[in-house]
Amino acid sequence: MSGLGIGLIGTGYMGKCHALAWNSVASVFGDVARPRLVTLAEVNADLASKKAAELGFAQSTGNWQDLLSEPEIDVISVTTPNAFHPEMAIAALEAGKHVWCEKPMAPALQDAIRMRDAAKKSGRAAVMGYNYIQNPMIRHIRRLIDEGAIGSVNHVRVEMDEDFMADPETPFYWKSEITSGYGALDDFAVHPLSLLFKLFGHVESVVTDMVKPYPTRPLKDGGDREVENHDIASVLMKLEGGISAVLMANRSAWGRKGRIAVQIFGSQGSILYDQERMNEFQLYQASGRPEEQGFRTILAAPHHKPYDRFIPAPGHGLGFNDLKIIECRELIAAIGGQKAHVIDFEEGLKIERSVHAMARAFAEKRWVSVA
Amino acid sequence: MSGLGIGLIGTGYMGKCHALAWNSVASVFGDVARPRLVTLAEVNADLASKKAAELGFAQSTGNWQDLLSEPEIDVISVTTPNAFHPEMAIAALEAGKHVWCEKPMAPALQDAIRMRDAAKKSGRAAVMGYNYIQNPMIRHIRRLIDEGAIGSVNHVRVEMDEDFMADPETPFYWKSEITSGYGALDDFAVHPLSLLFKLFGHVESVVTDMVKPYPTRPLKDGGDREVENHDIASVLMKLEGGISAVLMANRSAWGRKGRIAVQIFGSQGSILYDQERMNEFQLYQASGRPEEQGFRTILAAPHHKPYDRFIPAPGHGLGFNDLKIIECRELIAAIGGQKAHVIDFEEGLKIERSVHAMARAFAEKRWVSVA
Amino acid sequence: MSGLGIGLIGTGYMGKCHALAWNSVASVFGDVARPRLVTLAEVNADLASKKAAELGFAQSTGNWQDLLSEPEIDVISVTTPNAFHPEMAIAALEAGKHVWCEKPMAPALQDAIRMRDAAKKSGRAAVMGYNYIQNPMIRHIRRLIDEGAIGSVNHVRVEMDEDFMADPETPFYWKSEITSGYGALDDFAVHPLSLLFKLFGHVESVVTDMVKPYPTRPLKDGGDREVENHDIASVLMKLEGGISAVLMANRSAWGRKGRIAVQIFGSQGSILYDQERMNEFQLYQASGRPEEQGFRTILAAPHHKPYDRFIPAPGHGLGFNDLKIIECRELIAAIGGQKAHVIDFEEGLKIERSVHAMARAFAEKRWVSVA
């Protein structure tokens, strides 16, 4: 049986990550045909050729549209800057390709809607790159919640913090332009939202505060430029089923490197998780003798599927790139028509609607319902 | 030189804590005259007599008003349930006594205002029992902020969580009555607010969400009763000077026992603190070689005044009760007319105004300015 | 009922700690008569007088022997440098006083034996100041072990590390003289030994390595002086009942401030403890569903007696000085002829014998049995 034929557009952070995943998924899981790395597209032919050699693609092109007509290609990974997602993803779907698109869908909600519509019409798998939901720890947390291990959930807090915008001396660049998005909200908050969606369901209403820690940033050639979006966002939310949630995102949080901290409170216990220590989570259950109750630190282990496909021993640790391999396996399931643990364009659109509602709540200084 | 004469009303959790502080403050600090434990008041003469023997008071009474006319008494500790604070504190001040009153001031804002007015008129020291601000770690954090160790602060998050209301099977009791207050907000959030006030200044505007995790609670004799206030509160806030803050309080947070977690983000670093590990804090400074930057866990030590008055060796740890001894020493300074690190009735009132504004913001589902 | 009459010799680190404990024990526990702080002895009358005022003693003296003939005194706290312990403790016992003596007993084993003999002959309570065993966490750990919560214990590791000798530039002082003891071994290792004794029983045989991280130290007036003892000691041990143990002590361990880390491994679970976070311990039990097994962090709470005598709420934290108050309460029990959780001179002598055996094992480069 021949494996899926792969096309890849973009070889930055996420492009390489997709390539690694396509390259390893068969060896790790041992239950899918080895994908064929067909064509890699980059902004010019030279770079494309160089990267194809590095990443193991058979062909390369400086024109991404070449992938659309390549019959060997079944799936296209779209890993370009956000503004390009709509055009590429829609073209790929219309060409009959399955699509694996990095998050978020698009800066403009209308474009995200068009993407969702194209996916629906195509009948192809259209999956977003929300890899944190693939962490075996997160998947086990979901199982615990479903089993009632902490009773009925009533309150959730999620924080996503990094510090790549923390230095006020970092010169102005495109991330501070409003055309790139609202700032922390869509650059960042979409990841915690993906977790909330998978664990609890959709967002119903929100009120938001946003902050510019540095109103201006220096220009490289001297002078300053006004920052156009917000590096810090804080949101009070009501989720499906009446759960109250607080979402906090800060991309200028000195010292935080990849923090996605989740606190889940239920009627019989609590769960804590932090992506910076992605191979563990903490569980408190209000059972047994009170004098020995406490948060239990649970290390990733083969029990927590599909950790076992990577390593047969507990406590040895997966890495960030491994999450993409799991996502890749789920995408293959989706392509095969099986039930898959992914965020497809339909659900991705709901995340984007939430983000836009948050921004509106800030602009209008009021609670806003997510349509 | 004869020490201050002390009267104590109430011998519950905080009453005992005050008694221990009055009893130890001279030995610990070695720079104040030993207070004389004059009279202890309780709800009846028998209990008062028993507790006076235990706690080392010379006299006892079942009538707290006896303390007002006792010439040997200079200061009265008010540690009764919140509803009694206004009457007792005002009477004590009018009798020319200094007052040390447990937080919060009063359930009703009007009563808190009357207390503040009585204090102003009396010219006596009138100090609230906000002991967390006395932690040498918190005091050192303030010093670091003042020195600019983390640059200009732009964002703060504070969480206060315990689990004494977490069990849905806990029978209805007075803490769930609206007459006792809004719930987590005034029962709890006042502590984090005391920290915010001492570290950053006052609250300017707020928007609030509150939740009842359990709409009803069982009655001891069967049946259920509707819960009248909210065990969970989340607040977005603007502080003086434009700092954005998020305040979260949850008294039904399974597994949290005495958590007051503070995250402070500045332009050159960050500070983390958690009362459950009250003898340490974490400092990140964006200086030095990037590859060795990280959060530093700093253990309490004699450098962090007045830890040195308790223990000459670092890392050995103060306890919760020790904070009250420090507060007591500051109160003595205030009585002596010296600059003291306390929350007096004036500042206490500002905290209560903030709480009432938060409750109004919830009721009216909108941003509210703190008058 | 009149309380015990107290004499105190020494007002350094431990002297003040004893004074605070005598002063607070009645208020905290509420079940013992309030001790009377009778006479304080220091090296001269002026210092004694000053300290007596600070610490609340009625009388003072520059001659410690005055305490022996003072009929009001029932108990004498001995908190002077180790070399003075034998003379003072024996004199006090011979004068019919109970004795509370700081650890260790004496630099020379023969003196420790004389102290034990004097205690036996006197029939008085003779208790060593090993306060770490009083931590409610340690007492609960012992209860768990006794209950079989982690099955049969087979292996233990204990580390005691501080950094007060870590700086090679610290000038030579008496702690580096051989007359002060072996170094880390008796200055330090006696504390972890006290824990091992209370948790598991006596030491049977040992082999030791010791290290001088800095062979010389600068003299204050120029030049260097050879260091005569060892700041680092590591010991392999067999305990009663066949448990294997490793004891490590390092008083030049940069960054460690008051670390006493204990790891206990049993056939059905493990327990971890670290004095630097003295209000928590960790318990792993190999029961329940494997995918949720993990170390549970258990915070100090009223369940863990006698924490409840200090604070009625969980997670609020005791301090180092509070341990001495508990030790004081146990001493009072011992004086009253009740079963007490203390290390008396008999057991203290066994600890000292273990230390001397360790030193011999190092000198002779071989395994040595503890007589």
Add this chain to the structure above:
Amino acid sequence: MSGLGIGLIGTGYMGKCHALAWNSVASVFGDVARPRLVTLAEVNADLASKKAAELGFAQSTGNWQDLLSEPEIDVISVTTPNAFHPEMAIAALEAGKHVWCEKPMAPALQDAIRMRDAAKKSGRAAVMGYNYIQNPMIRHIRRLIDEGAIGSVNHVRVEMDEDFMADPETPFYWKSEITSGYGALDDFAVHPLSLLFKLFGHVESVVTDMVKPYPTRPLKDGGDREVENHDIASVLMKLEGGISAVLMANRSAWGRKGRIAVQIFGSQGSILYDQERMNEFQLYQASGRPEEQGFRTILAAPHHKPYDRFIPAPGHGLGFNDLKIIECRELIAAIGGQKAHVIDFEEGLKIERSVHAMARAFAEKRWVSVA
């Protein structure tokens, strides 16, 4: 340029890990020719064929010796049980292949010597699978030590603990047979030794204690069988340059899953590391203002080479399998005649000599020099 041709013997835990590494090394590093996965050998042709398909090898065989004569193969990965290492590794070297052999070399020292001799004679790269030394955190720690960041190192402690032998009900299997080795010592302690060798140099003398926590184990078919080796080992050591070290290994340590805890004490600071949280380490430097000194938790980041080849963002985390990819890259360097950060057969032999000396020290109850 054509990449190296690879042969793989064995597809268990480590076999799959090698296969994943060979498959990903070119994509991750982008600076080596893509290896060609030529032939996979397993115990029979069916299994070999199945695994070759899964892991991406072009050919398969049930006879490992087929690899020796395959001209396409340049390197052979030996990942079979330890007893097979000598025969296979020596045959491969004699056939002119480079060898990548899992640790340890061989149960018997004589075999390890033969392997070293064969490597020397062959002139081929002969590298052991000690992947923990490849962790960018460990490599950065070494750099810090070399730079003098913590001054002169004087004391080290290393613990390696897992719990796969912790359950006394686990039936007897080959790991408890003496033919499989001494137990914790060679099954385990070789990993911490590899770290010590890379960080500090060789072991000079040792004294050892070993324990059987469970003298017998149940047989599957009823009855018991005596355990022949020791699940717990503790060793005092002198390293090159006079550093004292303690090595502890416990494969029946409930709750420990992949712990390799390293504590390094120097004259100007300390470093802590734990493999269970492999993406961080802690650094204490005795510099700057004392009141802010503390252990800094440093998260893995692109600064820590070659983390950057995997992920361009800090704090996102490598996994255990990624260490093998780094090891693979180093092996390719060694094959190319470049300086490589590996443990070759020469250094591997020194590790094994240390282990055998430790076992002798235990058997003879005395300090033993490592020849």
